[in-house]
Amino acid sequence: MKQSSSINRENLKKGIFALLFSNLTFWVLIAIIAGILLGHFSPANGVKMEIIGKTFVDIIKLFIGPIIFLTIVLGISSMGDLKKVGRIGFKALLYFEIVSTIALTIGIAVAYFFQPGKIDRTGLALQDPSKFTNAASENFSWLQFFFSNFTLQVLVAAIVTGVLLNFYKKREQTILVLERFSNVVFLGLKYVMYLAPLGAFGGMAYTIGKFGLATLIPLGKLMLSVYLTMFLFVFIILGGILRYYKINIISILKYIKEELLLVLGTSSSEAALPSIMVKLERMGCSKSVVGLVIPTGYSFNLDGTSIYLSMSVIFLAQLYDVHLSFFEILSIIGILMITSKGAAGVTGSGFIVLASTLTALHKIPVEGLAFLLGVDKFMSEARAITNLIGNSVATIVISKSEFDFSELNLEPVTDN
Template identity: 65%
Template sequence: MKRIFTNLTFWVLTAITAGALLGHFAPEIAVKMQVLGKGFIEVVKVFIYPIIFLTITLGISGMSQLKTVGKVGGKAILYFEVVTTIALVIGVIVANIIRPGSGVHATQVDSADISKYAGQASEFTWWQFFKGNHTILVLLVAIICGIVLSKWKNREVVIQPLTLLSKYVFKALRWVMLFAPLGAFGGMAYTIGKYGLHTLLPLGKLMLTVYTTMALFIFIVLKLLLQYYRVRLWDFLKYIREELLIVLGTSSSEAALPSLMEKLERMGCSKPVVGLVVPAGYSFNLDGTTIYLSMTTIFLAQVYHVHLSLEQILTVIAVLMVTSKGAAGVTGSGFVVLASTLSAIKVIPLEGLALLLGVDRFMSEARALTNFIGNGVATIFLANNEKEFDRKKMAYAFKHLEETENVGTDNVQYKSQEKV
């Protein structure tokens, strides 16, 4: 019993349940709880850039790591493109088979909302994406610093303080994660209180289709990728279960991103691979967002009785292959990227976006979870491919799962702090 009450997973799950109940029975109070969810995410965001910088800089500071950087970077880009394309195709196929838009009638829409998203879509450029995407900028700076340090004879003068700083940053992060239940409670209470469960009914078929498709993608495509290197998907999901619950409660993969990087390193992925793949994947390997975009595009075509020929469907896939890569760099990314896609295709009314406003928040959990798991799988796959994966660490992490998952236990010695 004592172990249950000191387990972070138990408290996060309890907080999500309590938040949902409060949102349903006292929506006015629940909406005010948004400050807890947003506050927790903002605090965790403070750790993202330092962790990315420290992880990748320390990881490639040795001469032996320089070749790894180029190889991993190239393979990561290829991996992201192949896997997200598979996700796109799966989304299009399932949406055409189940046809979630059949029987749904377009209602009067709020032109102000649509104008806002259309305006953001028309203003979007790739220069804006890279300029506004601080994750990519920090990653590039860290790579440069790592290369410079690797060439410097007296690099230990800098590496030792950075290693010590890294240790304290991760220690501070573990203390912050103790407040994860509050963040999960606030996020779930706000979602249910603001939109209500009744908003799910009209578009329930679409939601069920999206959730089912993402589950199939995780347990078939991602499972096969891990299985290729003899890593069990279920063991990995259990290993990151607390992070998954935090993502579910807050609807944000950012809330657990630093913790994911730490755990991937602790389970055997080398520091350079983690530092390169996770931040880059956060911008370019959004499997869940990709599935959502492809399915909602087909859904809106069905709602407005727009018959898409095979050529037009291939055009949708081609456009989404480009537009979906900018999803992490703009505010309200799902709608903005979807608006830009519909504008490019020019056959589906842009007003259809209003149909998705009520349920988008509920589907964002599925997007965030799929993106989060997808980036973890990508890191493990590429680490194994580069022979930068320690299976002994993985066995230790999975075997002592109960011990290592207890974030609040100070005497657990994390191997992720060791110099790679």
């Protein structure tokens, strides 16, 4: 009896270790820890790992265009009812604007409460601000943003194609071909995702090696304020929205933990876009809603970015001891409601958006953006994670409002 019990315990241990070592989440965590250690103890080598993180994200980006196009086209064409497409699009955009405005307001409120700009600025030196000013005054425009944003172009092309396909005589045959091609694309993505630990390792090693932990001390209060604000936004605002539909935010976060870890390691929410679409469908959201809401949300529903932008503006105002009236604060919210929609798709575009906002205000020195360079990289993880969670919640809400949500399925997915 004792021997049998001992054998069972041994088999259980082997099973646990086998499950652990075959779990992608485990290896991503190990990779993140290894990246932090390498970047901290060997900064030069850590910086060299940038190529690994960038290469992984670049490979993932190859899948984003085809997946967005195929998902949206199949989603719209399978609906058959074009009125439903317009209804979902309108609901999504309305939801995006309301929630992102709440995010902007919370960011400003917390910044005023904690006053992260009231910090010791000794040792900080302004860099050449001309690139920010030039970017704001010469390069930033909605037309240029559209032509430089590949994701947005694919989104528009997919919507037009999906609508036109509904009028095509051989619609069924075309849908069948597209579905087969879609299966091939997702199969290829499945194998690429096995490289996720390498991407997380490279991204984290570069971040720590390049900027170091010690350089964050002067701006630590700002960084902590941003993280706290995003934490409150996720669990109070987004959690409250899900609670209305009798869904626990914790269960959702556990379900998408692999994607959250991937975003943490790569600092890019784009890296998780394909897999989050698959998971939301498996959770119970309809394919048509996922195909419309997620890609659109990556350009128009940037909750984390909205919080970061609003807090950064107030931070710079406090840094330069600039008093802002209530009307000017409302103006900041109004301007950021528009300019924040241009903060997606291009690395570093957040600085261009901030420069555009500050230029429009004509009160806060644009050169103050240089103060944010030291911690921007470390806040990018929080922005990307909050953006991902926000878009996931938006998809669930729109699916629920359309009564197009099957029974909630949060069981772990095993593809092996």
